[in-house]
Amino acid sequence: MGYKPDLTRDDVTPKALFLNRRQIMASAAGLMAGGLAAPALAQNELEPNTLEEITNYNNYYEFGTGKEDPAKNAHMLTVDPWSIEVGGLVDRPGTYSMADIMDGMTVEERIYRFRCVEAWSMVIPWNGFELNQLLEKVGVQSGAKYVAFETAYRPDEMPGVRFPVVEWPYVEGLRLDEAMHPLTIMATGIYGEPMPKQNGAPIRLVVPWKYGFKSIKSIVRISLVEDEPPTTWNKANAREYGFYSNVNPNVDHPRWSQATERVIGAGIFAARKETLMFNGYEDQVASLYAGMDLSENY
Numbered sequence: 001m002g003y004k005p006d007l008t009r010d011d012v013t014p015k016a017l018f019l020n021r022r023q024i025m026a027s028a029a030g031l032m033a034g035g036l037a038a039p040a041l042a043q044n045e046l047e048p049n050t051l052e053e054i055t056n057y058n059n060y061y062e063f064g065t066g067k068e069d070p071a072k073n074a075h076m077l078t079v080d081p082w083s084i085e086v087g088g089l090v091d092r093p094g095t096y097s098m099a100d101i102m103d104g105m106t107v108e109e110r111i112y113r114f115r116c117v118e119a120w121s122m123v124i125p126w127n128g129f130e131l132n133q134l135l136e137k138v139g140v141q142s143g144a145k146y147v148a149f150e151t152a153y154r155p156d157e158m159p160g161v162r163f164p165v166v167e168w169p170y171v172e173g174l175r176l177d178e179a180m181h182p183l184t185i186m187a188t189g190i191y192g193e194p195m196p197k198q199n200g201a202p203i204r205l206v207v208p209w210k211y212g213f214k215s216i217k218s219i220v221r222i223s224l225v226e227d228e229p230p231t232t233w234n235k236a237n238a239r240e241y242g243f244y245s246n247v248n249p250n251v252d253h254p255r256w257s258q259a260t261e262r263v264i265g266a267g268i269f270a271a272r273k274e275t276l277m278f279n280g281y282e283d284q285v286a287s288l289y290a291g292m293d294l295s296e297n298y
C-alpha cells in the first residue's frame, strides 16, 4: 500500500464508521458485565476527546509555550515534502521520503490514553503504524540498544525556537525494547484525518504508557545507537524529568503530585481522575521494567 498524503478514506476507519463502532462497543461492554472478558476490546471502551479539544490544547514549544499557541502558529510548518534521515546502527541508512516510510506499512486506528507530565490527560484516536515495522524496514544491527529521535528545527517556520526555553532541536529516545513494543506507534493521523500540524505533522511518535513529552513530534531524524541518547526535558532538568518517564501515580514530580489527572474536556467541576500505573498499560509493559527501581529510574 503506497502512502497517500490525503490519508483519509481508504487507509483508516472513516469517522462515521468509527462512531458507529463505538456504539457497538458500548453494547459489547454491556454484555461483558455478564462475565465475558474481552481484553482485546478494552481500548475501544475509551471515550475519545473531540478533535476540537485535541487540536486546541497542545504542547509544541517550537510554536510557543501557551497551550493555544500551536493551534495559532503551526500552520507555518511545511510538511510536504517531508523526509526522515535514518542512521546509526542500521543496515539500510538513508533519507526516507514519506512515501518510502509508508510503503508496506499497516496503518491502524489506536485509541490511547494520553497523560502529560503536567497532570492533564486526554484520550486520542490515533492513526499510525507500529514503530517496529519501520525498524524492521531499516534493519536494526545487533549493537543497537536505543533509538534516538529528532524534531525539525526551522527558525523560519517555528516562532518558538527564537526562545531558549529548551535546547533545540527537540530530541527524545527510547530503549530498543520499548521502541519495538507493539503499543509504540508512529502516528500519521487523528480521527482518520492527516496529522494536524499542532499535533506533530506529518509523523510523530506515540508511547502511551509514558508521559506525553516522550511522544516527540514532526520527526526528521531517527538513529539507532549504543548508548542512552540525550533527551530534551532531561537535559533541561534531570532531577524533574528522567529518561524513562513512565506514567507512575506513586512517584510524584518534585513540584506536584502524579496521583491524579485533570481530564481535558470534562469541565471545571469534574472530579480528577486517578492516574493509572503505566497509564493503564501495566499488563502489557510492566515486564519491560522487571527488577528496576521505578522511583530511581523515573
Ligand SMILES: Nc1nc2c(c(=O)[nH]1)N[C@H]1C(S)=C(S)[C@@H](COP(=O)(O)O)O[C@H]1N2
Binding pocket: 054, 057, 058, 059, 060, 061, 062, 115, 116, 117, 151, 170, 198, 199, 200, 211, 212, 213, 214, 215, 216, 217, 218
Ligand atoms: N517537538 C516537540 N515534541 C513534543 C513537544 C514539544 O514541545 N516539541 N511537547 C511534548 C509534550 S510535553 C506533550 S504533552 C505532547 C503533546 O502532544 P499533543 O499536543 O498532540 O497532545 O507532545 C510532546 N512532543
Ligand SMILES: [Mo]
Binding pocket: 059, 116, 117, 118, 211, 212, 213
Ligand atoms: Mo507534556
